[in-house]
Amino acid sequence: MRTVLVLMDTLRREALSCYNPETIVKTPNIDAFAKEATVFDRHWIGSAPCMPARRDILTGRLNFLERSWGPIEPFDITLPKVLRDHDVYTHITTDHCHYMRTGGEGYLQQFNTWDYHRGQEGDPWISRIDEPDNMPETFYGRVRRQYQLNRTQWPNEEDMPSPKTFASACEWLEDNKGDDDFFLMVEAFDPHEPFDVPDKYMDLYGGNTGLDRDYYEIPQYKRVSEAGVPESAVDYVQRRYAALVTMTDHWFGTLINKLKELDMYEDTMVVMTTDHGYFLGERDYLGKNYMHLYNELAHLPLIIKFPHGERAGEHVQQITQNIDMMPTILDFMGIEIPDSVQGVSLKPLAQDPQAKTKDYAIFGYHGMAVNLSDGHHTYLRAPKPENQPCYEYTAFPTTIRRVLGVECPEKIEMGRYFKRTQYPLFRIPITKPGIIDQSDEPLKEVLETKLFDICADYGQTKNLAGVDSELEARYIELLSQALDAYDAPQEQKERLGIQ
Known part of the structure; x- marks a missing residue:
């Protein structure tokens, strides 16, 4: 074929x-x-x-x-x-x-x-x-x-x-x-x-x-x-x-x-x-x-x-x-x-x-919000203000146009962190998301959690987070399940404040 x-x-x-x-x-x-x-x-x-x-x-x-x-x-x-x-x-x-x-x-x-x-x-x-x-x-x-x-x-x-x-x-x-x-x-x-x-x-x-x-x-x-x-x-x-x-x-x-x-x-x-x-x-x-x-x-x-x-x-x-x-x-x-x-x-x-x-799609940028949509609602879960703990896991520590971890080599750990491989990995602590680390305020646009009914509000203008607590609780639970289903490192829940 x-x-x-x-x-x-x-x-x-x-x-x-x-x-x-x-x-x-x-x-x-x-x-x-x-x-x-x-x-x-x-x-x-x-x-x-x-x-x-x-x-x-x-x-x-x-x-x-x-x-x-x-x-x-x-x-x-x-x-x-x-x-x-x-x-x-x-x-x-x-x-x-x-x-x-x-x-x-x-x-x-x-x-x-x-x-x-x-x-x-x-x-x-x-x-x-x-x-x-x-x-x-x-x-x-x-x-x-x-x-x-x-x-x-x-x-x-x-x-x-x-x-x-x-x-x-x-x-x-x-x-x-x-x-x-x-x-x-x-x-x-x-x-x-x-x-x-x-x-x-x-x-x-x-x-x-x-x-x-x-x-x-x-x-x-x-x-x-x-x-x-x-x-x-x-x-x-x-x-x-x-x-x-x-x-x-x-x-x-x-x-x-x-x-x-x-x-x-x-x-x-x-x-x-x-x-x-x-x-x-x-x-x-x-x-x-x-x-x-x-x-x-x-x-x-x-x-x-x-x-x-x-x-x-x-x-x-x-x-x-x-x-x-x-x-x-x-x-x-x-x-x-x-x-x-x-x-x-x-x-x-x-x-x-x-x-x-x-049942849903989970998506995001590393080290920023983690997001989920089931086709009816979209939940954009902001990290905690300190955005910690946050790590990158890799055997090849390069990222866009540079090398990871050069500012904190003494804090880099190595181990076997993933169930799917015995390959040893670097675990590199991250203080700024790699894709926008040139900014002095890299997270300023994603620090508010948002929840939208995209069937009634496709333009995502009416934030239901903090308004409909029962609905948000459902999506917090669904996101927690999704992080487990997709083998997310455990600290992701802590970083997002949903332990």
Whole structure:
């Protein structure tokens, strides 16, 4: 059997018409795909942001309860490794630059072969000592010198990294069109910022008018009111995001068309999803990582064309997460699912609309709030003000662009802490969550526990925590059970004040 998994970084659910008929974003190829596939309406984030989400996908386990952003661990049982052990060929093509940075070790090497397309974000690619001559004089947000150098290398749309990723996938399919039993992962960094997009796509959304400065492609991860960004600039960056989604949709369409052209589409499982959402001014927020995992970040798109088009055009209401991708793919391949996997196979849903998945989704950033949704309510449990005790467990103590524990080596312990492995691990005390440790007040946006009825209040505007004590007690108990079910380190309950 053949499987193609398409991961688009930062794809907001509400941008897609199959979820939001009111959207202004033009995605004709995803729209057409959704009609031929099955749309999952209650798909939730697991671990956030980028690399934790990828470890979720590749291991079928939640990363965030044990550690923050980091590499594949030596004891991880990964989807591509299991497939390779069963003679299923695995390949990934990507422009996701974090695989090449400190904290992204070991992911690509799980595959038989991998292809990387350079230049996104701050990828240290084009080497020039002198300042680039394309630096804007006035701008909102941030400008990356390295990115300005990199972007000189793509004079045409097809030269840009995400288009090259999709084109590379099409070439790989062409080269292997007579073969079966493969897993192809197509991972586009777009529509992640920088929201760099050719003018022809901006023209669909009012062009480049309305901005009183030269540049706004990389929002600061701040409240709008703190970033000094006017309403006109927020409107502009929203249109840039929409334009980039449309460009990404175009290249997704080339991949689907290639599968059809090669007569491989009908009997291939095609999965399309993302890692997390993004704030573009909603709730006064820009970016991600520092705020609660509201629906804008946590409620994700998932669209699956099952191998023979089962349940095409239908919507699924069962709860799902990206940790379900590994068991689903293995199940369809007829391969036994490892005991370490926490996700559930979605294969039964291909035949039975009433098939059970799970009662809730648990999700979060390491060292911040721990969250749970059963599809009716979402509970965002804040940590205690001191956020202690808090540890990262790892055999490879790297995280995003740095090494863990250098400020407290004398406090690092080592032992065998996990039931699933005898591999010795570092237990590193953490005083600031790794993903936002550059902030002097890293937890200021998540120190209030929140509980929302997302059926009656999808916009999450009415906090029921502290108001409906009986309802909150139910979710405290459910969260406590979930922490046990997902093998969370015991100090997580103490850190959250729910012992």
